[in-house]
Amino acid sequence: YWPAFACAIVPAEILADWPTFSIKQALMFAAVNILEAVLTAVFLKHSIGLPLKLDRLRHVALFGFFALVLASGLAALLGAAVYTATADGEVSYWANWRIWWFGDGLGLLIITPVLLSWFQPQIQDKPSPTAKRLPEAALLLVTTIAVGIWIFSQSEYLTNQFPVSPMLLLPMTIWAAGRFGMRGAASINLLIAAISIYCTINQLGPFVSMQAADNVLRLQEYIAALALSSLTLAALLQELNLQNEQLKILERAIDAVNDGILIADARAKDNPIIYAVSYTHLAGDSQMTLP
Numbered sequence: 001y002w003p004a005f006a007c008a009i010v011p012a013e014i015l016a017d018w019p020t021f022s023i024k025q026a027l028m029f030a031a032v033n034i035l036e037a038v039l040t041a042v043f044l045k046h047s048i049g050l051p052l053k054l055d056r057l058r059h060v061a062l063f064g065f066f067a068l069v070l071a072s073g074l075a076a077l078l079g080a081a082v083y084t085a086t087a088d089g090e091v092s093y094w095a096n097w098r099i100w101w102f103g104d105g106l107g108l109l110i111i112t113p114v115l116l117s118w119f120q121p122q123i124q125d126k127p128s129p130t131a132k133r134l135p136e137a138a139l140l141l142v143t144t145i146a147v148g149i150w151i152f153s154q155s156e157y158l159t160n161q162f163p164v165s166p167m168l169l170l171p172m173t174i175w176a177a178g179r180f181g182m183r184g185a186a187s188i189n190l191l192i193a194a195i196s197i198y199c200t201i202n203q204l205g206p207f208v209s210m211q212a213a214d215n216v217l218r219l220q221e222y223i224a225a226l227a228l229s230s231l232t233l234a235a236l237l238q239e240l241n242l243q244n245e246q247l248k249i250l251e252r253a254i255d256a257v258n259d260g261i262l263i264a265d266a267r268a269k270d271n272p273i274i275y276a277v278s279y280t281h282l283a284g285d286s287q288m289t290l291p
Helices: 002-017 023-047 055-086 094-117 134-152 167-202 214-258
Strands: 273-278 284-291
Touching: 002 023, 023 055, 055 094, 055 214, 094 134, 094 167, 094 214, 134 167, 167 214
Parallel strands: none
Antiparallel strands: 273 284
8 A cells, every 4th residue: 555655645745835845845845754654664563563553551652652753753854854955944954853853743643543543443442432421522522622722712821810721631631531542532632733733823822922933842742742641541541451351351260160161352363361171070170271
């Protein structure tokens, strides 16, 4: 599928950059983005394996290091060089590198978990909102939108008598991670990022009081802090739930080992959790093997 992805990146980059940048610049930016995607895929394939799932705390940590830090940082070296050499501006190379690195890394951090959590089969994740949980999901969505717009729609944030903090949205991400798992956390992160970016572009909210480059950096740091915290929490809770279920299965196996049973993990092919065989009634002995 790589040729198809590469062909899709080029026109998308040209449309996104036009008319600010020329076709030549857009093509060079597209080449850098393709390189970044390849580096990210190679790093994650060798560190986590395929299919990529952010269902373990270790997986989230490896994703953060290889995708957000290493691949984005290396690609930003080329991207900043292209921008510094072809664009007019007074921003230094390292300032351009920092903006490029944070921007691309933030895109991976916000978009990738949404795609992985919604378009891959879920094993041991929080269930999708059912009829009983739809009211809570709707309440979370409406509350996040209302609080987000209230925080980021203020045009005179610093002069308000009671300035509101953007960290008031942190409980929403915790709520989403705790109650709806990786899907909930990733979706709420995307929503908060969309609201905060839109308002900041229109000179609203708490991240418009400094120079443009500093405002961008502060906004990126804010979104990254919320997203990493909630994704880490969702992965940790998911891993703990899986371990608790495995312990319950093991406990049932130990209790029933004298009866001679086979207990396997029905969620995974050819991956039994416990194989217990009893010889108590036949030879007065018992045996239990674990994979």
